[in-house]
Amino acid sequence: MLLAADYPFLDVVWTMLIIFAWVIWFWLLITVFSDLFRRKDTSGFAKVLWIIFVIVLPFLGVFVYLIANHDGMTDRNVKQAQHERAQFDQYVQSVATSGGAAAEIEKAKGLLDSGAITQAEFDALKQKALATS
Template identity: 60%
Template sequence: MPQIPLAADYPFLNILWSMLVFVGFVFWIWLAITVFMDVFRRHDIGGFTKALWIIFVIFLPLLGVLIYLIVYHNSMADRNVKQVQAAQAAFDQQVREAAGKSGPATEIATAKSLLDAGAITQAEYDDLKSKALAAQA
């Protein structure tokens, strides 16, 4: 009957080494995916150049990723910053639209601008103001 190895037969340093190799592998996959994403996100190169970079990274992964990171590290950072700023601007715009659609302060300000423009009378303004304040409570 074959003997089953116990967990105690696997030395602690081998466990640490296995963990380090696993973390390094995950980091490597993350780095390669980041390079692929950056290649496809670029608008300053054509499809043929993108295909060459992808082939280079697939067939010579270590060399391809390292060369890409060395050559394009600044532009990668710029593209990331632009993407984050665009996402933040879109989020801010959506929040402004959602927050600005209603509310007593907005309704009163709109009514005041109509009053100042002469589109409504003082009585209509007071009525709109009281309705806006009543809706708040």
């Protein structure tokens, strides 16, 4: 119990708040820099000026950037998310199939069981489905 007396509870809470503030601060810096480098509507000279402003006056620079560019940041994030979603949907559609040979054979088996096709036709459909896979 000697250890607990050396580090009171309020000191623990204060330490946790300081760590949390540092994590949030670095998150803000990364967000601002990533948005700044991702922008296509800003010249390289303007990007350098923003970087110098954020490095020389960190708190003021980050807060001014967030106030001045909050709408643009949101639009760029939404556009990027939509682009990634479209790429994912396109990928899923490109790799998704109608079920492959197993689905074709299952459909043919259903037709055979219902009497719509003969055993010879079923065998031909089965061979065709297996040949295409």
